[in-house]
Amino acid sequence: MKKRIACMALAALMATTMFAGCGKDSNSSSGSSAITAADGDIKKPDKIKVMYNGTVFTKENGQDQFKKRWEELTGIKLEITQPDHDAYYDVLGQTMASGPDNWPDVVLLDPTYYAGYAKEGALWDMTDAWENSELKASGRINNEDLIENLYIDGKLYGFTTGRGNGCVTYVKQKWLDNCNLEVPTTYDEYINMLKAFTEGDPDGNGVDGDTYGLSTAGLIGEEIPYVNYLPEFYQDAYPSFYQKEDGTWVDGFTEDSMKEAIERLRDAYQAGYIDRESLTNGTNDCRTKFYEDKFGVFTYWAGTWATNLKTNLLANNRDDKLVAIPPIKEVGKYLERRPSVFAITAACKNPEGVFKYFIENMLDGGDMQVLWTYGVEGTHWSTKAETVCGNTYEEGQFHMLESMEKPGTQYTKNNIDPMLAIGDFKEKDPGADQIAPEAKESQEMFNDNSKLAPNFFSTDEMGQYNGDLTTLKNTIIANVVTQGSSIDEEYKRFKDEGGAEWSKKIVDSLNKLNK
Template structure:
């Protein structure tokens, strides 16, 4: 027995030695063993440790990546070897090794599989629901002790661009387990997009009231606005969903001070659902009239925003509610197809003289986090800091932006390679719009504005100086209509300056009752609204909808939304 035990011991030792040898070979780079983020003997935090201090020797962290699906690389580069991974290694002493990278719906599936198999990488990009689940289960590192020390001033500024509201959602039971992938709500505001050349053809003015919008819709449907001799244009473009980047109903509802999907916080501090506000019934009644008058495409109920975009690009739609990005989307396609097309954006209008306020919303979709057993959790914050230092730092240079942002030679957006890339979405386009137009108006010197804004300015100025020829310079037109003197961000600036945003008060995870009954309530709302709009149900059905919505869970959801808001932000 003793002899047999000795043989087993020798065998076990041999296997262990073999595993150590294989592991050492697998972790060896250029003959140098690399410690992992969990190796307690590997690296020592720098004596003067801080936001961008380098680990010596370097540490290695595994990661996951949510791809866009259209990534391109320079020759010799790939996901694990590019300008950003090299910067992490050279400047921070962190070798990032992506275990996996997936685009589209496959990303959520891969995250779910990784959680189920307990095979999570060291640093993660987590969908919101998984972030909170893992945090409560003790699977994520508590970043609370590290954030103040390691987060750079630029990162803190980025996360506070909205007053810190999105950052507050990252706390779980008072502890910070991740950094939110912030999004801007200003960019979700509706505005009215109109073919100005059609207005000129029909001797019509820019709308100032909802009645004006309806009169324009009638003319665009019935009076041959494109002068081709055929009745082939729609009055106004809508698509099947209540809110959308193109063909949205939300801007129309706002004319009646109601909202299809937003949660509105009243002067009394209570939050209510925008779709049950009194003005919604009148909004639906007016849409019903417009549909009966053939101003709305009879097939709108089966068209998504992409299909409506195709109609816009084909010159079938010249009036619709949409967001600020249209110069890069269907409006761009429209001027490529027809360089004579003239698009303008104007603020949404009211039905009753009271200011119409566009709804804005932000969805907390992703959080950057660290697995609980990683020895250097602050490394995540350093990685995110580096993006801020290269891209968003007020002292960054054009050379830096060309190297780590959009490459002017290849057109590749290197920033997409970064882990934890964050922009101060509320401030950045607003700031660039002001800086660019101040320079154009002679109020500011070009040398004093952000280098990234300089790039946009140069494109816009070149477009203006060369006669604003859309056909010859469609990219110049894109930037001009996006950030120039007659741009979508001019409209957003107008909204901000006049305090016209109606910011949706709820943007957290689905509440308990939302998860259970939200889909049923959404279906009830959509079916009721479509039936009323198309005339297959009376307008009075709206009152029945409100009663049923409340009984079937709406009242409970409203209570939960208020509880979430008060516990997150205070009363």
């Protein structure tokens, strides 16, 4: 559904002649995006309209306080549209399809939408604004390569404040101990662990077989890198399009490695090692089951989520010791998600001003960066002497406050993760010392054992066929894994129902980009 709405939106964009190209000059309110802060000619906006998801504080978590503080720091009115997190791209697609008059100035986009909207001319070209910015010249950017990876055909249409992060596999230490197991380093050891967690008594309640190895939110992800919740099964397989070392494009779903991955998933699922509800689970469903000790292996986000999992296990009177394991031999490297970006739409009347006062300002190295990283003092963090959620702090000690949405737990961050930020503070990060050891350890392990997921490029053929193609692929995976269907028969259906033809059309269109 999400991809179909995106296609509808892009089709509407193609019919909008005033945005027929990606050129920056036709969409700039001043006629030139080369104006920089140094020129002193950038007009400060009176109001900026933004649309983003729940990765920025929601109403329940103090959005009003966040907005008030942002407006205090800038003197600009901020108009926020924030759909429910899970419905964000549906609402965004509908908004973009409704026409430029309804577009916000700034939108938050994952890599797929970023490439698609950029191709159709919906985004402002911020190349010159970034290249001539005070932020780039400041020397505080610690990962310019990540920004370089956001360029499309030599132009930059979106900006990220941090790495995309990714998932690591967490294992309950108590369950390993109860089953006399060590941390797995190979696939055979991993499967043996799942078998023990499913057939034995890993939770120590005296009953064999009332638990299972793992649970996951879907058998295949909806967004790049698709396989991040089940890396041990997919290993070197990739279900979508990627570029080989020689520069040619292929559809990983058509390769033997993908068939082998589906077989591994089928065998584990049919053996009962994988939660039977995994096909329809949401991430919240998985987390709840994990906290209730229904399963012992959970591949989830590195960093702050290590603390969140630990805290919620403890709140449910469960043992909170987790091991974030390095990738097993057959996986080699975890996949790092390409980051979401803040992009300025082509309908924005003052894009240079929005870039300077909204996007560039997010990494100012001072008060604004604190706001985007930790939130508002007195609402999300404090330096007062007090006890929060059982933790006691001295006067002057930076700490996060109790969550308004989830009482009994403390906030960990706002939109910018301090362990992933690409912009350094001018002085010491005020919250560096309060980052939990388990969060820091899991993040460092991931950063040292990960590689960037395949890039996404949009073509007309991609927009035309990939929605239906992805639906067909997902159906085939579900049929083989949950129903035990024959892989050969399902791949024959892939050909008979047009999947192979659609795939080839997309591959051919991508390979033309190299010429």
